[in-house]
Amino acid sequence: MMIVVFVESWNNQFKKASFEAVSYARSWANTAGCGVRAITSASAENANQLAQYGADEIATLELAKTGAGIGAQLAGLLGDAQGVVVAGTAMGKIIAPTLAALSNGALSTNTTNTPTSTNPVIVERGAFSSKGIETISLNNGLPIISFVPNAIGIKEEVGAGAMSTAESERSDMLNVDEVSVASGKVALPEAEIVVSAGRGLKGPENWGMIEELADVLGAATACSKPVSDIGWRPHSEHVGQTGIQVNPNLYIAIGISGAIQHLAGVSASKTIVAINTDPEAPFFKAADYGIVGDAFEVIPQLIEELRAFKAAN
Amino acid sequence: MNILVCISHVPDTTAKINFTADGSAFDPAGVQFVINPYDEFGLTKALHIKEAQGATITVLNVGGSETEPTLRKALAIGADQAIRINATPTDAITVAKSIKNHIQANAYDLIICGQESIDYNGQQVPAMVAAFLDLPFVNACVGLDINGGATAMAEIDGGHATYSCTLPMVVGGKKGLVEEKDLRIPNMRGIMTARTKPLTVEEGEGGGHTAAVSFARPAAKSAVKLVPADQVNELVRMLHEESKSI
Ligand SMILES: Cc1cc2nc3c(=O)[nH]c(=O)nc-3n(C[C@H](O)[C@H](O)[C@H](O)COP(=O)(O)OP(=O)(O)OC[C@H]3O[C@@H](n4cnc5c(N)ncnc54)[C@H](O)[C@@H]3O)c2cc1C
Ligand SMILES: Nc1ncnc2c1ncn2[C@@H]1O[C@H](COP(=O)(O)O)[C@@H](O)[C@H]1O
Numbered sequence: 001m002m003i004v005v006f007v008e009s010w011n012n013q014f015k016k017a018s019f020e021a022v023s024y025a026r027s028w029a030n031t032a033g034c035g036v037r038a039i040t041s042a043s044a045e046n047a048n049q050l051a052q053y054g055a056d057e058i059a060t061l062e063l064a065k066t067g068a069g070i071g072a073q074l075a076g077l078l079g080d081a082q083g084v085v086v087a088g089t090a091m092g093k094i095i096a097p098t099l100a101a102l103s104n105g106a107l108s109t110n111t112t113n114t115p116t117s118t119n120p121v122i123v124e125r126g127a128f129s130s131k132g133i134e135t136i137s138l139n140n141g142l143p144i145i146s147f148v149p150n151a152i153g154i155k156e157e158v159g160a161g162a163m164s165t166a167e168s169e170r171s172d173m174l175n176v177d178e179v180s181v182a183s184g185k186v187a188l189p190e191a192e193i194v195v196s197a198g199r200g201l202k203g204p205e206n207w208g209m210i211e212e213l214a215d216v217l218g219a220a221t222a223c224s225k226p227v228s229d230i231g232w233r234p235h236s237e238h239v240g241q242t243g244i245q246v247n248p249n250l251y252i253a254i255g256i257s258g259a260i261q262h263l264a265g266v267s268a269s270k271t272i273v274a275i276n277t278d279p280e281a282p283f284f285k286a287a288d289y290g291i292v293g294d295a296f297e298v299i300p301q302l303i304e305e306l307r308a309f310k311a312a313n
Numbered sequence: 314m315n316i317l318v319c320i321s322h323v324p325d326t327t328a329k330i331n332f333t334a335d336g337s338a339f340d341p342a343g344v345q346f347v348i349n350p351y352d353e354f355g356l357t358k359a360l361h362i363k364e365a366q367g368a369t370i371t372v373l374n375v376g377g378s379e380t381e382p383t384l385r386k387a388l389a390i391g392a393d394q395a396i397r398i399n400a401t402p403t404d405a406i407t408v409a410k411s412i413k414n415h416i417q418a419n420a421y422d423l424i425i426c427g428q429e430s431i432d433y434n435g436q437q438v439p440a441m442v443a444a445f446l447d448l449p450f451v452n453a454c455v456g457l458d459i460n461g462g463a464t465a466m467a468e469i470d471g472g473h474a475t476y477s478c479t480l481p482m483v484v485g486g487k488k489g490l491v492e493e494k495d496l497r498i499p500n501m502r503g504i505m506t507a508r509t510k511p512l513t514v515e516e517g518e519g520g521g522h523t524a525a526v527s528f529a530r531p532a533a534k535s536a537v538k539l540v541p542a543d544q545v546n547e548l549v550r551m552l553h554e555e556s557k558s559i
Contacts, residue, residue, distance in 0.1 A: 066476075068443060068450045090470045094452050097440035100406060106522035107406070110434050122526060127433050128339070131330040133529045134433070140522040173449035174476040177464070181472035189470065193558070217559065229493040235455060236468050241326050241431055242350045242488065250558035261326045267531070271556040273548070274537070284537045289551060293542030301545040309549050309559070 001034040001082040002057070006074060007050060008091055009042040017087040017149040017190055019053050024114060024147055025085040026054025026157050032118040034082055036159055039074065044163055051161025053154065061166040067094025069172040075102035076168055083121065084144040089189065096146035106138035111147040112268075121145070129241040129264035148268075149190045150247055188237065191220035193250045194269070196239060198224035198262075200255020200276065200295060204232035209299045210254065216306045222246065224256050240265035255295045258283025275299070314368040314459070316359045317421045319412060319438070320387055321349040321402075321430040322380040332528040339432070339528065348383055351427025355486045357495050359425055360391045362459055369393050373415065375400050375408045375517055388507035389499030395510070400517030403524070405437035411517035412438070413445040421481055423463070428453055428485040439485035449478035455489025 005025035007018045018040075025036045035056040040047050041063040050058050059077075064070050071094065078084070084099065086092040088109060100107035110125045112133070121143040127134040138144075188194065195214040201207065207221075214221045221237060228238040239246055241264035251269035255276060256262060263286050266272070274287035275298050284290045291298055324330065325345040333340045348356070359370045372387040374380045375398040384395040398411045416424065426439035436452075443450030451457075455473070456466035464477045465484065484490075499507070540548045552558045 067452065068440065071440075071444065090453060090468065093436050094440050094450070097405065097437040098444045098450075100437070100522075101409065101441040101444035104406075104522075107437060108523065109436055125434075127528070128324070128330045129431055129434060130531065132332065132339070133531060135526040135528070137524045137526050138522070139524055140520075173447075174451065174478045176474060177477055178475040179469070179472070180474075181469070185471060187471040225493075228488075235489045236473075238488070245434075250552065250556070264326070271552070271558045272534075273552070284539075286534060287537045288534065288556060289548060290537045290539050291542050291545070291548060292539060298542055298545060302548070305546045305549045306559075309553065313553075 001080055002037040003029040003032065003034060003083045003085060004037050004039060004078060004081040005055070005085040006070070006092070006095060007038050007040040007042070008087060008089060009040055012042050012046055014042065014046070015089070015190065016154065017089055019154045020149065020152065021085055021087040022050050022053035022055050023155045023157070024145070024152055026155070026159065027114040027152070028083060028085065028118070029054070031115055032082060039077060039166065048161060048163060051159045052156055054157040054159040056160040057162045057164065059164050059166040061168055062170060064170040064172045065176050066172045066174050067091045068098050069170060071095040071098025072102060073168045073170060074099050077166060078103060078142065081142060084142065086144070086146045088146045088148050092146055096144055100144050103142050105142035105144045106140050107144045107146070108136050108138060109146045111145050112151045114152060126268060129245065130268045131264060148247055150192065150249070186218065186220040188220045188222055188239070188244050188246060191246070191248050193217045193219035194222050194246050194248045195219045195252045195254070196222035196224070196256060196266070197227070197254040198256030199226050207233065209303065213252070213299055213303050213306070216303055216310065224262055253283055253287070254299065256283060257281050258286055314362065314366065314423070315421045316362065316368050316370050317416065317424045318352065318356050318359050318370060318372045318387070318392065319424065319426040320352045320356070320372050320374050320383065321427070321432070322346050322374055322376055322383040323349045323430055323432040326350065326431065336527045336529060338525065346383060348386060349427050349430050351429055351487050353496055354488055354490045355425040355427055355484070356387055356390060356392065357491045357497060358457060358486065360497070361491060361495070366459070371396060373398065373412065375402050375411045377401065381512065384512055385507050386499060388510045388512070389503040390497050391503065393510065395512040397512065397514050398517035399514050400519060403521035405435045406441055407518050407521050409438050409441035409445060412442050414518070415515065416442070416446060423459065423480060424448070424483045426483065426485050428487045439483055443483035449482040450485070451476055451482065452485040454484045454486045457484060457486070457490055
């Protein structure tokens with residue numbers, strides 16, 4: 001029996017969530033007393049590093065271009081799988097339910113811990129936009145887990161790492177006409193630090209200091225909903241209940257009031273800093289650290305202090 | 314052109330979420346329910362397509378009779394007819410099977426779902442419906458052009474992708490499909506005509522592959538530590554030494 005983990009790669013590169021997926025599978029396999037089989041389209045020379053995170057078998061193959069196509073391929077490669085792990089990336093969010101439908105499996109998405117029991121599999125997941133934690137039991141069919149990136153982190157643990165190649169027919173129902181990915185930018189759902197700003201910044205011309213702060217911290221940038229609605233920032237930066245939900249180690253909220261819908265998408269962050277002129281701003285109730293002050297004065301100082309800190313550490 | 318818009322019935326975004334005393338379930342007492350915000354974008358997109366090129370819009374929910382006011386609201390906004398599939402929406406795969414059965418018995422050119430329901434945050438139903446029916450699927454869809462086939466723009470990690478496909482297709486949509494300002498609220502005439510539009514009840518699938526064991530609230534935060542605005546260095550120190558965030 002094996003825990004099968006799908007390991008996403010981009011242009012033959014793994015992301016942090018890719019290694020975390022293998023760590024997740026290893027942890028589950030240890031509880032279940034079985035091995036880990038990683039499936040990836042990365043080249044064999046590159047894929048062999050997955051053994052450092054606990055893969056016992058590593059199968060490489062050519063994969064379809066879309067999540068639905070990959071999900072359908074995986075459904076044909078399950079073999080003696082006792083469970084399946086997929087990271088909850090944009091692609092993973094398509095692969096996992098596709099696979100669950102085609103294998104008649106039992107799926108938990110938005111999962112935040114590793115299984116506390118393996119027969120049946122029981123895990124926790126975020127529900128009600130971080131206003132609740134649901135404990136769910138995967139009773140009926142192959143258990144499939146899609147976890148929130150950053151939920152458990154990467155752990156090194158050596159696996160046997162036997163390499164093989166797999167064959168499987170590829171088919172996509174979508175033509176991919178164009179893909180544009182901003183290079184050098186940290187993707188929001190996976191970011192360890194998020195710098196986010198709201199209407200308190202007054203206008204799009206003031207985002208220079210936000211980007212600079214993000215740059216110093218190696219952070220992704222985000223914004224409140226009205227900011228993207230007015231067009232100051234792209235929709236893809238909108239976080240909250242109806243935007244992207246994030247769970248970084250550090251979330252810095254600048255000039256954001258802290259409305260319930262905003263908090264619903266960010267309150268799972270491990271540490272929250274709020275910077276706001278209004279001492280009554282609701283964000284201070286959800287934050288760990290706060291500065292009551294004007295962003296236009298505080299942020300340049302913060303950038304300077306962080307530069308000094310980075311230089312010294 | 315026949316468009317199906319799948320609508321989930323969810324607590325209002327401002328609702329305080331409570332669980333039953335034994336923690337086994339969500340407690341809907343006192344909670345106002347609304348059309349899932351992601352589905353509002355989908356419904357408005359369907360109206361835009363109807364206005365530009367003609368279409369019949371069917372809205373569908375899998376749930377108990379308590380969801381009918383939400384379907385009536387969708388009719389008041391402009392959908393032509395509503396279907397309620399009478400079943401307890403225990404998990405996504407069960408909901409998706411009911412939706413699949415309905416689609417197989419009716420001919421739709423376009424099936425619009427939301428990317429996610431804001432109650433259980435599944436992000437599962439649309440991909441499952443597409444997989445069951447072997448139809449093209451675009452998730453996180455932020456732009457859609459129907460032109461005999463379809464061209465769809467989607468958010469992917471770190472950027473965007475543009476896809477094209479034949480119809481029928483399934484979309485998991487979000488803001489961008491239409492803009493916030495395009496969203497419509499029902500007017501008096503819409504509310505009056507909604508009363509006479511058909512709302513048909515069909516029977517759905519039972520069962521379920523997963524089960525909620527219990528629910529809890531996230532641990533409460535301790536009080537915020539305020540740092541004076543002229544001691545930003547102190548914040549940097551705390552983030553390094555106390556919270557180990559940097
Ligand atoms: C159905 C629905 C869904 C929603 N979903 C979301 C969502 O997903 N995400 C989201 O963000 N919102 C969402 N909202 C909107 C939400 O209710 C708030 O309106 C929104 O979050 C407010 O954005 P803001 O904090 O940027 O702006 P404001 O509420 O205008 O707050 C600006 C803040 O900046 C502070 N400020 C002003 N000047 C300065 C300065 N110089 N320095 C520092 N601080 C300053 C002010 O004190 C204030 O607190 C939703 C609303 C609805 C109805
Ligand atoms: N009970 C339901 N009835 C109708 N549509 C649903 C239901 N549950 C989910 N959907 C559709 O699937 C989308 C994603 O929901 P989910 O997979 O639950 O996050 C929603 O935006 C709806 O379009």
